[in-house]
Every structure is written in C-alpha cells, then in structure tokens.
Amino acid sequence: MSAAAIRPYQPSDLDACRGLWVELTAWHREIYDSPGIGGDEPGLLFDAHLAKVGPERLWVAEEAGRVVGLTGFIPRDEGPEIEPVIVARSHRGRGIGRMLIQQVVEAVQALGEGTLSVSAVGRNAQAIGFYHAMGFDIVGYVELMQDFREDDRPWRPGNPLAGRDFLV
Numbered sequence: 328m329s330a331a332a333i334r335p336y337q338p339s340d341l342d343a344c345r346g347l348w349v350e351l352t353a354w355h356r357e358i359y360d361s362p363g364i365g366g367d368e369p370g371l372l373f374d375a376h377l378a379k380v381g382p383e384r385l386w387v388a389e390e391a392g393r394v395v396g397l398t399g400f401i402p403r404d405e406g407p408e409i410e411p412v413i414v415a416r417s418h419r420g421r422g423i424g425r426m427l428i429q430q431v432v433e434a435v436q437a438l439g440e441g442t443l444s445v446s447a448v449g450r451n452a453q454a455i456g457f458y459h460a461m462g463f464d465i466v467g468y469v470e471l472m473q474d475f476r477e478d479d480r481p482w483r484p485g486n487p488l489a490g491r492d493f494l495v
Contacts, residue, residue: 329388329421331395333430336385343394344377344387345370347413358450359481376411386430388414388423398427400435406442407435412454428461442467449485449495 336344352365352372365372377385380401388396395418400407409431414423435443445463447454469488474480485495 329390329418329423329426331388331390331418331421331423331426333386333388333396333426336382336387336397336399338382340387340394341373341377344385344397345373347394347397347415348373348376348411350416351411351413355448358448361481380410384434386427386434388418388427390418390423396423396427398431400431400443406440406444407438409443409445412445424457425461428458449493450483452486 349365349370352369356362356364376399380399384402385397385399387394396414398409398412401410409428412424412427414427432443444467445458447458466488471493474482482494485493487493
C-alpha cells in the first residue's frame with residue numbers, strides 16, 4: 328500500500344495537476360496512437376476542467392510533499408460522474424487510484440446521491456477492469472459511433488457487448 332494521503336485540492340496544486348493532466352493525455356495519445364489528442368498544451372485543459380467542476384469537487388493524492396494523483400466528480404442531473412482519475416505513472420500499482428476513488432464515493436454518498444458513474448474509453452481495458460473491481464459493475468449508457476473518415480481510422484477490434492462485436 329501507499330503512504331499517500333488524500334486531501335482536498337488547493338490552488339497551490341495547479342501546476343502539479345496540470346502535469347498529471349499531461350500524463351493522462353499522453354496515455355490517451357498512446358492507446359489511440361494519435362499524437363494530436365489534447366492539442367499543443369494539454370496541461371491547460373486541466374484549467375478548463377477546474378473551472379467547470381470547481382475546486383471543491385477535486386482531491387489530490389500527496390506523497391512526500393508531492394502531488395501524485397488527482398480525482399474529482401462532475402455534478403450531473405442523472406447523478407455525479409467521476410472525472411478524472413489520474414495517478415502519476417511513477418506511483419501506479421500502489422493503491423492510490425483506489426484511495427482516490429474511495430474519496431469520491433464517500434463524498435458523493437455524503438451528498439445523498441443515489442448513483443455515481445465513471446466513464447472510460449472503450450479501448451482502455453485497464454481502466455474498465457479497474458473500475459469494475461472498484462464496484463462499478465452496472466452498464467448505464469453505451470455511446471455508439473460511426474466513423475465516416477476514409478483515412479486515419481484508429482479503431483481496432485474490441486470485446487463483445489450485448490452479443491455484438493464492436494471496434495474500440
């Protein structure tokens with residue numbers, strides 16, 4: 328287990344959280360083999376997220392004075408959604424992600440909400456497995472897409488859902 332502690336986001340965490348957002352973007356670029364995801368300065372996308380959800384809905388994992396994880400939730404009419412869950416690559420596999428998720432679960436339960444959701448891109452089997460192990464075992468919504476592009480189609484075979492094969 329980790330020696331990390333979970334605490335509320337503070338304004339002094341801004342740069343560290345931008346760095347974590349860059350790591351998240353790098354992972355999405357890797358799994359989709361698409362270097363353009365997130366634009367030229369993906370860390371600044373954290374600022375937009377912060378403005379959208381508010382600092383009161385964000386928590387960080389801190390270890391030895393360093394922010395190594397980030398999570399929070401987006402309030403929605405149909406129930407809050409966890410977004411994001413990021414653990415620094417150097418600190419993965421230590422239970423920090425579980426601690427972050429548990430913090431959001433407790434906060435949302437304290438608000439009296441009936442449900443809590445989390446989304447993962449279909450290709451991110453690692454995240455889907457992690458969320459399932461954390462108790463997210465109900466499929467609420469499935470987003471299906473068509474891709475009309477002729478070139479640069481990033482899709483590959485995925486796992487069946489509802490007895491059908493899909494690309495991810």
